[in-house]
Amino acid sequence: MTRINLTVDGQRVADDVEPRMLLVQYLREKLGKTGTVVGCDTSNCGACTVHLDGRSVKSCNVLAVQADGGEVTTIEGLAGEDGQLHPVQEAFRECHGLQCGYCTPGMIMQTVDLLAENPSPSEEAIRLGLEGNLCRCTGYHNIVRAVQHAAGTTGAAEGASA
Amino acid sequence: MIPAAFEYVAPASVEEALAALAEHGDDAKIIAGGQSLLPVLRMRLNAPEWVIDLGRIASLRGVRDGGDHLAIGAMTTHHDVGQDPMVHEHALLISKAITHLADAQVRHRGTFGGALAHADPAGDLGAPALALDATFVVQGPGGTREIPAADFFVDLFETAISDDEILTEVRVPKYDGWGAAYEKFVRIAHQWPIVAVAATVRLEGDTIAEARIGLTNMGSTPVRARATEQMLAGQPATEEGVAAAAALAADGTTPPSDLNGDADYRRHLATVLTRRAVLAAAGRG
Amino acid sequence: MTATQEPTARAEIGRDRRRKEDQRLITGRTRWTDNITLPGMLHLAMVRSPFPHARITGIETEAAKQSPNVVAVLTGADLGEAQGACINAWPVVPDQVTPAHVPMPSDRVAFAGETVAVVVARSAAEARDAAELVEVDYEELPAALELKESAEAHANGGALAHPDLGTNVSAVWRFDSAEAGTGGDVEAAIAEARENGIVIEREYRQQRLIPAFMEPRSTVVDPTGEQITVWSATQVPHILRFAMAATTGVPESKIRVIAPDVGGGFGGKLQQTPEEMITFAVARRLGKPVKYTETRSESLLAAHHGRDQWQRLTLAATKDGHVTGLKVDLLADLGAYVAIVGGGVPVLGAFMFNAIYKFPAYQFQTTNVLTNKTWTDAYRGAGRPEATFAIERLMDELAAELGKDPLEVREMNWIKHEEFPFTTVAGLEYDSGNYEAATARAKEMFGYDALRAEQAERRSRGDKVQLGIGVSTFTEMCGLAPSRVLGSLNYGAGGWEHAEVRMLATGKVEVVTGASAHGQGHETAFSQIVADRLGVPFEDIEVLHGDTQISHKGLDTYGSRSLVVGGEALVRAADKVIEKARPIAAHLLEASVDDLEFSAGRFAVKGTDQGMAITEIATAVFAAHNLPDGLEPSIDSEATFDPVNFNYPHGTHLCAVEVDTETGQVRLRSYACCDDIGNVINPLIVAGQVHGGLVQGIAQALWEEAVYDDNGTLVTGSFVDYLLPTAADTISFDLDHTTSPATTNSLGTKGVGEAGTIASTPAVVNAVVDALRPYGVHDVAMPCTPERVWRAINSGGSGGETTEAAAPHFDESEGAAQ
Ligand SMILES: Cc1cc2nc3c(=O)[nH]c(=O)nc-3n(C[C@H](O)[C@H](O)[C@H](O)COP(=O)(O)OP(=O)(O)OC[C@H]3O[C@@H](n4cnc5c(N)ncnc54)[C@H](O)[C@@H]3O)c2cc1C
């Protein structure tokens, strides 16, 4: 067992963990942060994306011990304390950027990172910026709209009248 | 999904890391960004007893100006190398290759040294490192040694780093004013390349004065397209000038046959991509 | 319509409501099955066969049992009859050959990935550790792997998937229009065309696909209460409960199945799985809650696959291009077992090959074949994408033969809008449609003529990048299904759906549906329907589903049935609420029933300003202080609806691709489609369904393929090799609708869940082939990989087979240290 200390969604936590424990397991199993999910075992799907020290990472591909001392933000820590949604969360709802919602935490976390790096991305930059996140439901069309909407670079969902 | 159990140590210096490596020998595995190692462990294709984490060794991170070369610390992430203005200025080919490497999340964790040490023939950094004649600095119990790129890649997933050594730094000579392009051919975006071509050229007027070309996934290691390079020197930077030389790109290569393409198709791709990469590097793409 | 209000600006139906379910999903407040933990819960790990066909000669579990925190290691022999069985609900012919499907066999495995032992431990990691220690001895048996060879094995001594059955042929199912009296003799039509017309003969491959829903399957079973509670990532909680009870002897009333949040299905979770049955059996045996969550690799390996057919097709036409006959001969790979509706999937296609065209003669035959590969079953579209692909490819081939525009040839042959209702050569009655209108609109959106001009220009210039334009004018049958029709096809269940509307005392409304959502937005769409019908606010409606104790009756979600069947049940239940409330309203308003009008949620006394809201009536009924004599104190209602017909959405899809003739790379350039799905409840949700469907269909055309090697190993066993497209591989789509309301349900809706998938595959392949016609190419096998396209250009044919080896990016041939 190895002792780790980290800050997760603004809260300081400390635990003894097996070195083999993945960050995503730590979040889900130890901290009950089940908003972050697992979709694959080869780190291709991006469903587990969280921010570690301010950058998006696939939490299935980081050991919890590697994150020792770090700061983690998950989908559950994105909204304000008063429940105010993050603009990217709001945009995914507004643009119908999700169906089953399984890829959504990862998509949203990656989008936040993408927009931090490039606040007004082209459609191509959005599509490339999300290449590490798979969605089986939406065909990506409305996910792209949602990112554009959040960036304020256009983007109304197909089928929306407003 | 869950690796087999292992012990973990995160040394604070290269010396401590080397000591740990010496102590645990064959039972230990180095982890850098973990982006290749962790999937291997999770699928239990390997189960080391010890994992030695280089992540806490600050000296291994960052890009330094070494005068006639850039020194890229082994633990510098793909993202940081890709964003580095010095790399863009002096080793444009590397910047170009990194924009195509994996995805944003993987680039935030994966490291320059880790990718090269992993030596996947489909890895995107081997061909640029080879084309640029980079030097690999490794440290072991006997001190430091420098391995030229031409000797570094030994075979599939095998390099000249020995079991008791650590890759600390990659030195890339400066190629100021050289144009560069990385043509990566994939079926879907987040794939490893089926074939990729790393090309960098120096123009004199409209003529290609020098060209350096590395091929990705055209054999068990990255390879240079020497015949093409030689023929290009002195050619006009035009479609016609480049085409004949590019047609030689696959000569002598032994690409794999797999789900994504048979060897003959890969050889063909290498010639097309080489032409495109050279023209793009010459600003004619 | 009995709700008599005129549609007003505030009507919910047709409105682009943002989804109710999203608030939870975008904040991570989700309840996926794998999120559930219970005190003392144990974890399972499966030991799976690496061989496609082998006798199990010994299982050594001792080392695993000694591993830390292991509670039990169980084999098929240990669990015995308690495991129950995996059922086949649709024996397509009376003498179907159906191998017994034991969840965990004890004697013989029939595909690589089949479970042979299960380890139970206190943590998932420890269960996995111990699973690695289970030693299984196998005696390998010859494996039936190649579909065409397997179909002949009984005749030539080839490998049998199940040796004791004596054949791999599970069923031969046939429809012939001459025999059925729905059309002429197809052989005569073909003979005539050989003499005086055109005969197009083709063989197409429907490659094997993997549904690849994003949430891996997971099951939690808690046996500690009076009822055994099963949470499972399933599309079919009701069917699962039935099957568990029917095959284990546990009374149905003692099993509660809950499908909590479910992360996609696409048919892939329409199954009663061995893993669910094993988890159920282990929990009962140990008396403790247990959980099994598969890894993605396990999911790709062992969750059912889809498609996998060979299609031999003969189309007969007159010299001027009028179709005269169609003959379809399929070989369908069922894999190792006949899945719950596995054998029925090709049969679902039987009625759709003739599509929107007026074929005078038609014959369909499918030979369903067992092999030693993962079993196959429904995947988005189930049978209909295969049919649509075949006919839409053939219509393009006919156009090429005639030298005509593919849309012109289609128009010559399709059913004109004034000919509806139209009874097809397959015996179905299409109620409504307008192919002319959808096509005209799609052409306009697409800029058809300009793209054709660009294509001609690129061709004449000899551009290395060629432009291809693909057409698909599809229809499908959906809204499964009229129970009588299912009965006539020998299906084991009905096709009705159930709904209930509960009027709560506080003015809120609970809607219970037997359809079980997993991303389709039922909560939102159903709320819109009820809001309009009952005149209560959208926000005040709560939709409950996916729990057999709450929604006690239902047939779940598949076949684009939720809205057209489930929605209609809901309309009827809501109408019953109004009718039950009416006498109470009259009583309370001291008016005659005949003087009441119901509109916008209120009963009003005609010609007065007196009235009462239905929610107020609900409160009064709850108090029950003042009700008419003899009336029960409830206005809650339920309804079960059995559709009288399928419904038939259709649309015209146009796709432009750019083909790099030097590398064979295909790039999507633009895609426009105009679908007619009848009346639309929520355009936002509809568009989402179409987008997602399009990409799944496009992915079949360009990227996805489940590949096995000669050893029967699934080579595309992870997302590294099974290529799902990303955002960077796809484009934005151009969508529109024409509307011919369905006449067989009161909302006038048609199914939309599968339309995009069904239509897009042939549109894309037609575009690729269209680009390459000048090179003499008339087919490229799916997926149209760059290599295949390149080979088709350079050496003819359709591009060859995929090499059965994966590149080992995460493999390490070196030792422990580098
Ligand atoms: C989804 C996904 C997609 C990817 N796509 C691509 C792609 O398209 N192109 C591409 O090039 N790569 C790709 N990668 C791999 C990625 O580039 C990895 O980051 C890289 O291969 C390994 O770097 P790492 O720092 O993560 O090394 P690790 O995974 O930590 O280590 C890799 C190997 O190198 C050894 N090692 C690491 N550092 C040292 C050192 N300093 N000295 C000695 N030995 C060392 C380790 O022991 C291990 O054997 C992908 C990875 C993932 C997960």
Ligand code: FES
């Ligand atoms: S679960 Fe982490 S990338 Fe798929």
Ligand code: FES
């Ligand atoms: S919304 Fe279902 S996977 Fe993206």
